[in-house]
Amino acid sequence: MIWLTWRQFRAQSIAAGAFVVAFGVVLLVSGIKIAHAYSSAGVPGCHGAGACANAATTFIDQLRGSSTELIYYTGIVIVYLAPALMGMFWGAPLVARELETGTFRLAWNQSVSRTRWVVAKLGLIWLAAMATAGLLSLVTGSWASPIFRAGQLAGSDSVSLDRLAPQLFGAQGIAPIGYAAFAFALGVAAGVFIRHTIPAMAVTLVGFGLVQLAWPSWVRPHLAPQLRQYLPITGANVNELVVENNQFIVRRTIFKPGGWVVSNQTVNPAGRPFGGAPLQACVSGPQSACNAAVNTLHLRTLISYVPARGFWELQWIEAGIFVVLAAALTAFCAWWIRNRQLT
Amino acid sequence: MTAVLESSGLGKRYRQRWALRDCTLSVPSGHVVGLVGPNGAGKTTLLSLAVGLLQPTTGSVEIAGDRPASSSAQLAKVGFVAQDTPTYSGLSVADHLRLGRHMNPGWDAKLAERRISQLGLDPAQKAGKLSGGQRAQLALTLAIAKRPAVLILDEPIASLDPLARREFLQILMEVTAEQELSVVMSSHLVSDLERVCDYMIVLVASRVQVADEVDELLNTHRQVTGPRTDLSALPADWQVISASHTDRQSTMLVRTPVPVTDPAWTADPIGLEDLVLSYMSKAVRPSPDSSPALEAQR
Amino acid sequence: MMWLTWRQFRAQGIVAAALAVALGVVLLITGLNLAHLNSDSGGATCHGARACATAANAFINQLPGTGSVPVFFGTIAVIYLAPALMGIFWGAPLVARELETGTFRLAWNQSVSRARWLVVKLGVVGLAAMATAGLLSLFLGWWESPIFRAAALAGSDSAAVTRISPQLFGAQGIAPIGYAAFAFALGVTAGALIRRTIPAMAVTLAAFGLVQAAWPLWIRSHLITPLREYFAITPANVNELAIINNTQMIVRHDVEKPGAWVVSDQTVSPSGHLFSGPPTHACLSANASPNACNASIAALHLRALISYEPASRFWPLQWTETGIFVVLAMALAAFCAWRIGKRRLA
Numbered sequence: 001m002i003w004l005t006w007r008q009f010r011a012q013s014i015a016a017g018a019f020v021v022a023f024g025v026v027l028l029v030s031g032i033k034i035a036h037a038y039s040s041a042g043v044p045g046c047h048g049a050g051a052c053a054n055a056a057t058t059f060i061d062q063l064r065g066s067s068t069e070l071i072y073y074t075g076i077v078i079v080y081l082a083p084a085l086m087g088m089f090w091g092a093p094l095v096a097r098e099l100e101t102g103t104f105r106l107a108w109n110q111s112v113s114r115t116r117w118v119v120a121k122l123g124l125i126w127l128a129a130m131a132t133a134g135l136l137s138l139v140t141g142s143w144a145s146p147i148f149r150a151g152q153l154a155g156s157d158s159v160s161l162d163r164l165a166p167q168l169f170g171a172q173g174i175a176p177i178g179y180a181a182f183a184f185a186l187g188v189a190a191g192v193f194i195r196h197t198i199p200a201m202a203v204t205l206v207g208f209g210l211v212q213l214a215w216p217s218w219v220r221p222h223l224a225p226q227l228r229q230y231l232p233i234t235g236a237n238v239n240e241l242v243v244e245n246n247q248f249i250v251r252r253t254i255f256k257p258g259g260w261v262v263s264n265q266t267v268n269p270a271g272r273p274f275g276g277a278p279l280q281a282c283v284s285g286p287q288s289a290c291n292a293a294v295n296t297l298h299l300r301t302l303i304s305y306v307p308a309r310g311f312w313e314l315q316w317i318e319a320g321i322f323v324v325l326a327a328a329l330t331a332f333c334a335w336w337i338r339n340r341q342l343t
Numbered sequence: 344m345t346a347v348l349e350s351s352g353l354g355k356r357y358r359q360r361w362a363l364r365d366c367t368l369s370v371p372s373g374h375v376v377g378l379v380g381p382n383g384a385g386k387t388t389l390l391s392l393a394v395g396l397l398q399p400t401t402g403s404v405e406i407a408g409d410r411p412a413s414s415s416a417q418l419a420k421v422g423f424v425a426q427d428t429p430t431y432s433g434l435s436v437a438d439h440l441r442l443g444r445h446m447n448p449g450w451d452a453k454l455a456e457r458r459i460s461q462l463g464l465d466p467a468q469k470a471g472k473l474s475g476g477q478r479a480q481l482a483l484t485l486a487i488a489k490r491p492a493v494l495i496l497d498e499p500i501a502s503l504d505p506l507a508r509r510e511f512l513q514i515l516m517e518v519t520a521e522q523e524l525s526v527v528m529s530s531h532l533v534s535d536l537e538r539v540c541d542y543m544i545v546l547v548a549s550r551v552q553v554a555d556e557v558d559e560l561l562n563t564h565r566q567v568t569g570p571r572t573d574l575s576a577l578p579a580d581w582q583v584i585s586a587s588h589t590d591r592q593s594t595m596l597v598r599t600p601v602p603v604t605d606p607a608w609t610a611d612p613i614g615l616e617d618l619v620l621s622y623m624s625k626a627v628r629p630s631p632d633s634s635p636a637l638e639a640q641r
Numbered sequence: 642m643m644w645l646t647w648r649q650f651r652a653q654g655i656v657a658a659a660l661a662v663a664l665g666v667v668l669l670i671t672g673l674n675l676a677h678l679n680s681d682s683g684g685a686t687c688h689g690a691r692a693c694a695t696a697a698n699a700f701i702n703q704l705p706g707t708g709s710v711p712v713f714f715g716t717i718a719v720i721y722l723a724p725a726l727m728g729i730f731w732g733a734p735l736v737a738r739e740l741e742t743g744t745f746r747l748a749w750n751q752s753v754s755r756a757r758w759l760v761v762k763l764g765v766v767g768l769a770a771m772a773t774a775g776l777l778s779l780f781l782g783w784w785e786s787p788i789f790r791a792a793a794l795a796g797s798d799s800a801a802v803t804r805i806s807p808q809l810f811g812a813q814g815i816a817p818i819g820y821a822a823f824a825f826a827l828g829v830t831a832g833a834l835i836r837r838t839i840p841a842m843a844v845t846l847a848a849f850g851l852v853q854a855a856w857p858l859w860i861r862s863h864l865i866t867p868l869r870e871y872f873a874i875t876p877a878n879v880n881e882l883a884i885i886n887n888t889q890m891i892v893r894h895d896v897e898k899p900g901a902w903v904v905s906d907q908t909v910s911p912s913g914h915l916f917s918g919p920p921t922h923a924c925l926s927a928n929a930s931p932n933a934c935n936a937s938i939a940a941l942h943l944r945a946l947i948s949y950e951p952a953s954r955f956w957p958l959q960w961t962e963t964g965i966f967v968v969l970a971m972a973l974a975a976f977c978a979w980r981i982g983k984r985r986l987a
Contacts (some may be wrong), residue, residue: 109423
């Protein structure tokens with residue numbers, strides 16, 4: 001059974017292997033260049049916050065606009081795409097192709113029960129998918145580690161360096177392993193129910209895409225333990241001041257380097273969301289008067305954020321949830337195949 | 344004698360249509376069973392039920408003494424070649440043999456390799472590139488080499504040319520004799536089955552019309568010709584399968600356990616093909632004087 | 642033949658239409674909201690540069706709160722993805738599926754020649770793909786017009802909103818139409834050559850992805866020769882000053898060209914060569930005073946040499962790029978037709 005699974009999976013695994021190797025080579029070559037720039041900018045041996053920040057900024061600036069930046073973003077895209085592609089090309093055809101071509105009539109009359117057949121095929125390729133995703137994440141992660149370290153040293157505000165930011169989080173650590181497991185299980189389930197390969201691929205893509213889009217906004221904020229913090233708003237540090245239609249919007253944007261600011265609300269001294277009428281001084285008058293007026297309001301910003309050190313906890317939680325979902329889907333598929341007839 | 348295929352009230356319904364109904368069989372082992380019927384009669388349904396690819400809507404079926412596909416050991420006892428002999432077009436002949444070896448504990452590798460070389464198949468050739476006849480032979484080899492107790496074949500020779508057909512049946516007969524297999528083979532061509540089968544099941548319009556040993560069938564069916572007689576005036580132990588009347592003559596196919604001694608009637612033996620055809624056409628257009636046992640159930 | 646093409650394409654056409662309608666509805670709702678905001682902030686009826694700039698800024702400041710940013714980037718992503726998906730799901734199976742399932746033996750023995758069969762299928766589905774891409778681009782164009790107008794009025798460069806920048810260019814105007822035609826033709830060719838649907842899908846994805854990644858980097862800037870311009874680098878406008886290994890000095894002035902696509906930005910010495918050091922004494926010494934360092938840099942008379950495509954080149958580039966991709970698509974289609982007509986396919 002293991003041999004058969006491997007033999008049927010051979011072509012796809014070679015294609016994936018070739019791609020991972022090619023990408024790995026690209027990262028290796030680029031990684032050497034980065035290491036060079038890293039040490040020549042003086043980051044490894046720097047002393048003191050100021051010198052380190054300078055060295056780190058020098059290093060990052062050198063990378064901007066070069067091929068490194070392109071590889072950085074491409075790497076993120078690849079790690080996000082890989083689970084979806086594995087779900088589509090490995091998961092959906094797994095059972096659907098056998099049903100479509102009728103070869104299941106050959107396979108299910110060998111002396112192996114259907115359950116064992118399904119479990120063997122699913123289990124092995126599941127593991128392969130998770131391993132591939134993990135490998136890609138590992139390779140890109142270690143390639144990018146100097147960049148992240150420099151980002152933290154430089155105290156950068158750039159979102160593209162915040163490990164917890166929604167755009168980046170899913171492309172690092174072990175989260176891709178969970179996504180790969182889930183996408184693969186979703187593909188197999190789609191194939192079992194729809195019984196035709198190409199519609200199953202389309203459904204897998206759309207389904208997984210929707211989950212990935214909705215997850216960071218609606219589910220992830222509830223997964224991580226968040227810290228709350230009040231920060232004063234003064235006329236000087238206000239980032240956004242809008243007067244319009246009797247609405248007065250005052251906001252201060254807070255950055256937590258390496259962390260993730262989930263929500264940001266302006267509250268009045270009583271702690272209620274601020275929604276007052278525009279101050280006269282801000283409607284008409286010089287900026288300084290407006291600033292002074294804002295000061296008198298004693299507003300505060302209430303942020304809810306996940307600190308940088310919460311990164312791994314969140315990774316484990318998220319990967320765990322997706323693996324459990326995948327296992328549930330897989331178990332359901334196995335039960336379905338065993339008990340229902342699919343001719 | 345133990346029954347290799349036993350069913351009781353077996354039926355299968357797809358949405359509104361009954362593909363198989365009231366199928367009660369007890370097929371003894373050690374025979375080569377032919378399952379005949381026109382297209383759409385339910386042959387594939389019956390065989391799929393017997394093999395465990397389908398679940399019955401009503402009734403039950405047992406093969407080789409146990410429920411189909413109930414366990415790995417049970418699966419090993421049944422060899423199946425499906426219609427259109429599906430094979431993995433991307434896998435080579437040798438790969439298919441490896442598949443058999445890995446997935447069947449009772450796999451006889453020597454037998455498989457001997458068959459393949461006898462057939463002249465190139466082990467490295469991909470199954471998708473084989474001709475229809477070669478694919479059928481490959482599928483048969485896979486089914487035989489796992490050393491089953493019963494072999495189920497669903498229209499295996501339907502798309503083969505006459506020479507390939509003959510070769511297939513020849514090999515089948517050899518193997519059956521060698522391994523003492525029971526075989527259940529379906530076809531819509533009686534002439535092929537006539538050569539090899541010693542038990543016949545006729546399936547028409549989702550129902551079993553007759554199931555018995557060929558010798559028995561041939562001995563008990565007679566084509567009788569005689570003066571025009573009303574059906575109710577016939578002897579009680581005559582079962583009329585089909586009848587045609589002219590003004591003065593009646594020609595009938597009857598089933599009777601005893602020889603026809605009445606001098607008014609001329610009784611001729613009937614060939615198997617004509618016998619089966621009579622059953623098939625009778626069931627398709629049931630005559631009003633058909634025996635109550637074969638009347639359609641409301 | 643037309644009926645057959647439609648009948649075989651029906652399911653995919655309906656799915657695509659449903660998705661396009663869904664996206665259209667989202668854009669409609671948010672777009673009307675945007676237009677409303679725009680007119681409320683006075684952007685539509687303002688007079689005079691200053692008043693218009695204020696109105697535009699007010700409008701732009703409200704954008705993050707309306708949830709328009711995710712809609713914008715989401716739609717851009719969809720428009721970039723759509724040609725690839727159409728290539729994979731419409732193009733690759735077109736011929737490959739018939740070859741795989743054997744139905745070509747039925748199709749190619751009707752009284753329609755193979756070439757005609759292919760041309761009609763290619764034409765109908767290809768035009769559908771181009772129309773879908775064009776429609777999505779049109780939706781986005783209508784939706785984003787208040788934002789671009791405000792960005793222009795506000796006079797800020799709002800780099801993320803530059804239509805000609807590589808990140809946005811391929812999802813605007815008529816470029817998606819060219820990509821859709823090309824991706825579709827690529828899929829059909831892959832299917833005809835590989836003869837199996839799923840490998841053809843994978844190959845189409847990989848090939849189209851590579852083309853899309855490589856094009857803005859290496860080809861687009863050569864379609865129309867970029868303009869070159871020199872900017873004097875003074876201590877006041879230096880954006881980046883770094884000394885590396887005590888042997889190299891990097892001095893950069895990030896030139897901002899509102900609305901343009903800066904292809905490259907290099908620092909050159911008065912002789913016109915690339916400047917990379919050596920560091921000046923004044924900047925290198927341990928107790929360097931900023932004034933002395935600045936003065937030494939000023940004395941170098943460095944200039945920033947940029948090559949850029951101005952905003953006015955947006956439409957010429959669009960037409961050129963779309964034209965090239967459509968021609969490539971037609972060449973691929975012709976190749977397919979020749980291949981299918983000539984070769985014997987078992």
